[in-house]
Amino acid sequence: MGKRIGGRLFSAEVEGMPEYPIEFGGMFFTNEQKNVWGLIGELAKDQKWASRLGKRWVDWKPRYHYLRGKRLVNADFSDPTKTIPYDLRSDETCLDPTELLVSKINCQFPGLKKALWPYHPKPRQETALYLRKPWKGRPLHEWGFWNFLNEISSNEAYELMLIAIGCSSGLRNSNAFDAIWSLLHDAQSQYYYQLNSGYQQLPECLLEAAEENPNVKRQTEHEVSRIEARGQSMLVHFEGRREPVEAEQVILALPRRALERVEFSGVFPKSFKDEDLAAVISVPASKLFLGYKQAWWREDIAKENVLPKADVAASYTDLPIRQIYYYGKAEAGEPGLLLASYADDAAESFWKGLRPPVDNGEARFPDLSSAAGPDAFASEAMVQTAIRQLGLMHPEFVVTNPAGANFVDWGDEPYGAAWHAWKAYRESWKDSKRMRRPNSKLPVFMCGEAYATLQGWVEGAINTAELVLQEGFGLPRADWLPATYELTIEE
Ligand SMILES: Cc1cc2nc3c(=O)[nH]c(=O)nc-3n(C[C@H](O)[C@H](O)[C@H](O)COP(=O)(O)OP(=O)(O)OC[C@H]3O[C@@H](n4cnc5c(N)ncnc54)[C@H](O)[C@@H]3O)c2cc1C
Numbered sequence: 001m002g003k004r005i006g007g008r009l010f011s012a013e014v015e016g017m018p019e020y021p022i023e024f025g026g027m028f029f030t031n032e033q034k035n036v037w038g039l040i041g042e043l044a045k046d047q048k049w050a051s052r053l054g055k056r057w058v059d060w061k062p063r064y065h066y067l068r069g070k071r072l073v074n075a076d077f078s079d080p081t082k083t084i085p086y087d088l089r090s091d092e093t094c095l096d097p098t099e100l101l102v103s104k105i106n107c108q109f110p111g112l113k114k115a116l117w118p119y120h121p122k123p124r125q126e127t128a129l130y131l132r133k134p135w136k137g138r139p140l141h142e143w144g145f146w147n148f149l150n151e152i153s154s155n156e157a158y159e160l161m162l163i164a165i166g167c168s169s170g171l172r173n174s175n176a177f178d179a180i181w182s183l184l185h186d187a188q189s190q191y192y193y194q195l196n197s198g199y200q201q202l203p204e205c206l207l208e209a210a211e212e213n214p215n216v217k218r219q220t221e222h223e224v225s226r227i228e229a230r231g232q233s234m235l236v237h238f239e240g241r242r243e244p245v246e247a248e249q250v251i252l253a254l255p256r257r258a259l260e261r262v263e264f265s266g267v268f269p270k271s272f273k274d275e276d277l278a279a280v281i282s283v284p285a286s287k288l289f290l291g292y293k294q295a296w297w298r299e300d301i302a303k304e305n306v307l308p309k310a311d312v313a314a315s316y317t318d319l320p321i322r323q324i325y326y327y328g329k330a331e332a333g334e335p336g337l338l339l340a341s342y343a344d345d346a347a348e349s350f351w352k353g354l355r356p357p358v359d360n361g362e363a364r365f366p367d368l369s370s371a372a373g374p375d376a377f378a379s380e381a382m383v384q385t386a387i388r389q390l391g392l393m394h395p396e397f398v399v400t401n402p403a404g405a406n407f408v409d410w411g412d413e414p415y416g417a418a419w420h421a422w423k424a425y426r427e428s429w430k431d432s433k434r435m436r437r438p439n440s441k442l443p444v445f446m447c448g449e450a451y452a453t454l455q456g457w458v459e460g461a462i463n464t465a466e467l468v469l470q471e472g473f474g475l476p477r478a479d480w481l482p483a484t485y486e487l488t489i490e491e
Contacts, residue, residue, distance in 0.1 A: 001222070013369060025410070028192045028193065031193070033458075034485045035462050035480075035485070040202060052197050053195060055194065057191055067086075070085045101171075141426065144176060145173060146171065147176070229267045234442070258416070268444075280450055283421055284417060292400065294333055294334070298330065321393075352411070364380070368404030372408075376406045420451075433491070
């Protein structure tokens with residue numbers, strides 16, 4: 001357990017390119033994520049943090065796909081004269097993959113478009129209640145999302161949506177209610193932003209703000225190993241020879257795998273680990289970054305027929321590199337940063353196979369950023385494999401060797417997952433509330449993304465933190481939250 005603050009918000013500055021930090025974990029937030037948006041605004045009122053929390057709007061949506069060996073721009077999906085390399089039913093053609101998924105959902109739930117959020121300014125709770133009604137004889141949360149999609153899609157359409165929308169894990173077999181809930185968040189009209197200095201600045205500034213209270217003490221490199229109930233207080237033990245701490249209240253802001261590694265004595269019932277923690281699927285994902293002194297994708301702008309002239313752009317493929325993000329000024333000769341592979345679901349295991357154990361002496365590629373740390377190394381084999389796939393995707397360019405590379409797999413300890421998803425049959429609106437205080441008799445609280453209503457987003461994580469502070473500590477609602485903003489779904 002290192003000194004770094006931020007967990008799955010992990011930003012590292014690239015030498016010579018400070019304006020485009022590597023984001024190994026979370027990278028985007030939106031203006032509709034009212035808690036994150038408001039919190040950043042609140043902290044940025046103070047000059048000490050304002051410059052570190054500067055944000056930029058990013059129009060990152062992919063405009064280029066390379067699927068089944070064929071190159072497609074977005075307009076091709078809606079153009080009946082273009083051939084999409086999937087054998088779609090006639091009612092599934094002429095829509096881009098995201099529109100296809102959203103239209104399929106809206107077709108099953110026509111009330112959404114008629115009068116509900118996200119298409120109308122209504123309480124989200126009304127949408128939640130509407131979606132909780134039985135669908136084909138069973139409540140929606142009892143359906144796996146893949147099973148649900150299988151009922152309403154051709155397999156070819158499913159394969160297209162699985163690969164071409166972005167992260168494939170969102171279309172796997174997590175709880176259909178929560179998968180649709182999450183998609184509706186993406187479907188609402190909103191703008192995406194990044195922090196100029198990296199998303200890790202948010203937890204860092206937040207901690208510095210907390211430390212203005214002299215009672216707040218930062219203790220990094222303290223890995224909790226055991227928590228023991230002693231009457232109404234808790235004894236918290238740490239790895240190594242660190243002294244245990246007696247606590248009257250404990251907040252565990254840990255994801256599923258980290259919680260599984262902690263031993264609890266007399267704190268939670270026996271079923272806590274096997275049933276409660278196991279209520280969510282752990283989703284694997286990794287990111288491989290390559291850095292260039294001269295971005296090859298800007299080498300000859302005249303050739304640039306598919307890549308947009310934006311500072312941040314994306315393209316997706318069914319090759320194991322999966323999602324590619326291009327960062328850098330849209331001019332030839334400029335340095336560039338490439339998120340050469342953002343791989344979740346099955347593709348994550350592809351890159352695992354190219355990563356040797358830390359000390360086996362196999363060739364490591366030079367680091368792109370010294371801030372990445374010793375575990376974030378990329379292997380030579382990994383980089384050469386990525387270059388080969390990038391070459392297939394971009395035949396008009398010569399894909400050159402990068403100056404440096406770094407790689408993070410979030411399946412590693414202590415995270416065990418990039419993000420989480422509620423399993424089918426779980427009533428997440430009930431489970432999520434119970435997990436904030438799993439034993440009502442002890443003041444041990446839990447918050448974080450893993451058991452949130454909105455998983456996979458920082459917004460979900462800090463909403464649970466806000467709820468723990470209100471419910472467990474009697475704190476008033478954060479004043480940056482609009483009065484109508486709902487932090488969770490009620491029963
Ligand atoms: C690849 C990737 C892309 C993502 N993209 C986005 C995005 O674009 N936008 C977005 O909003 N979200 C995104 N997310 C999700 C977002 O990063 C997470 O939801 C959020 O950071 C989770 O915060 P958390 O506090 O719940 O958990 P974490 O950030 O996982 O924090 C847990 C902390 O606990 C520490 N810890 C673990 N075990 C112990 C122990 N035993 N003792 C003490 N400390 C321990 C860890 O070191 C860590 O600091 C992404 C995540 C990943 C991995």
